[in-house]
Ligand SMILES: Cc1ncc(C[n+]2csc(CCOP(=O)(O)OP(=O)(O)O)c2C)c(N)n1
């Protein structure tokens with residue numbers, strides 16, 4: 001544990017507020033050391049947290065948190081914030097079962113006024129809090145800290161557009177470290193770089209601003225426009241000012257001698273309307289291995305503090321992500337109409353590898369899932385074959401684009417939904433729980449789920465040739481089973497499942513990567529005298545109705561298993577069986593889905609245990625249903 005005598009005295013942010021400037025700098029030194037040490041044993045988002053150590057100390061020292069609201073966008077950079085706000089004792093439980101969340105969370109602390117993890121929500125939430133303050137006649141500051149990556153999402157502009165017009169008092173701190181997960185992309189990133197290099201003449205502007213404050217309102221506005229005009233002359237104005245924000249900066253986000261007076265000025269100013277403070281920081285700041293790494297240690301495993309070497313698990317089978325990339329590259333080699341789109345997640349989706357192979361056919365649109373989907377739809381209208389690789393959870397952000405721009409127009413956009421199902425340490429905000437339900441209800445969608453990495457290759461090949469309309473392929477986070485893989489997948493017959501094991505009493509129909517657990521459960525049931533059929537549906541839409549009806553007719557119990565919520569595969573099966581009358585023949589149908597609550601961060605095995613979707617729970621469901629079936633009179637027909 002690092003030596004942190006001053007940090008040891010900080011039980012809550014109020015303890016910062018009577019420290020000297022020098023002492024605050026020392027707190028930042030010790031806070032950085034504590035953050036590094038803690039994440040070395042937990043793993044997590046180190047780089048972003050290191051980039052905001054000084055900013056975190058300064059904001060909590062200047063503003064009266066939690067009365068003043070401090071919102072962290074994404075929240076992955078909030079480890080120093082958690083250490084300063086009464087959670088230091090628990091910081092080494094970060095992202096573990098029963099431990100602290102890896103993001104901000106309302107239920108975790110009064111210092112977390114808004115939960116996050118999906119990016120670009122902080123300005124909207126902050127504006128909401130600011131307007132509520134006015135309506136309630138209360139006094140408080142609202143500060144939203146948003147990164148340059150998160151600032152590339154449309155939602156941030158929606159919020160700034162509204163904030164600028166509403167003239168609400170709100171402080172937005174743009175934490176500009178010129179990094180997203182990967183280096184940032186897009187015109188906004190280039191713009192911010194220009195803004196930083198053009199360093200505005202603050203003294204003239206301060207003069208104008210002081211003048212603006214002294215005039216009565218009408219003239220004040222004229223003076224302020226003059227101020228903006230002056231800025232326009234001197235610095236080319238800023239996009240943020242055009243959106244109604246008073247732009248301050250850029251300033252060095254690691255220099256407490258800059259941060260403290262500017263934040264005090266913003267706290268005490270009588271400027272009416274939103275303010276944007278542009279701070280320039282370095283992701284991974286203060287820890288050489290992070291500073292020197294390409295991704296600035298955005299997300300790390302446990303690591304050796306001295307060497308920075310991450311403690312990697314012994315090399316196992318290739319991840320589903322890697323297999324997806326391999327499969328897509330193989331398809332793209334054979335078809336030059338195949339293109340790929342990611343929303344700022346090239347490494348997470350495997351499109352970094354695809355982009356190396358086909359740079360002209362790979363597109364990173366920034367954190368902009370809505371745009372990514374409709375951009376892909378536009379390419380599809382021109383005969384391209386777009387693979388839109390977006391985590392299941394992040395596709396939630398682009399739902400109307402999927403419905404209105406893709407499915408309704410029956411455009412052949414291919415969705416590759418990585419991180420489908422429960423994802424472990426990132427917890428409920430990142431779980432891919434709902435895509436079967438939110439896509440399964442859409443006409444024209446073809447839905448498939450890979451039971452293993454070989455299936456994944458075949459399903460990518462299937463999507464590559466599926467030009468009749470949109471399709472979505474889901475697969476889990478993590479490693480495959482270690483199966484032998486071909487160079488290229490083989491397209492599957494659309495809407496056809498497969499039977500892996502024939503039995504007579506209980507049928508288990510799996511959709512997706514729970515298949516292994518289903519086979520284990522069948523083995524167990526076999527030892528108890530129950531003969532089990534296990535089938536892999538492969539497709540949720542179109543459903544293999546022949547297979548479903550055969551299983552329902554020939555077995556006393558039919559159990560469906562999926563890594564998804566109610567309203568997904570099991571619901572589609574139930575819907576079909578209901579209309580065939582097969583639910584009135586005494587069949588015991590048991591759709592096994594994620595429970596109707598959010599599953600917190602833990603290891604995936606423990607998460608699925610909690611969700612009731614592991615082999616023992618499948619066995620229990622089968623035994624109970626069989627018990628009921630045996631207790632009933634023999635089935636009619
Ligand atoms: C809607 C959404 N899409 C993608 C992500 C994945 N993601 C997490 S952090 C991050 C980069 C954020 O960059 P920035 O806001 O600049 O923060 P920094 O890590 O640089 O501090 C991304 C893309 C997300 N959290 N939310």
Ligand SMILES: CC(=O)[C@@H](O)[C@H](O)COP(=O)(O)O
Nearest residue numbers: 074076117299348419426477
């Ligand atoms: C903070 C964030 O949203 C991403 O960094 C996410 O945690 C990545 O998830 P994976 O680790 O599954 O790629």
Ligand SMILES: [Mg+2]
Nearest residue numbers: 147148149179
């Ligand atoms: Mg950034």
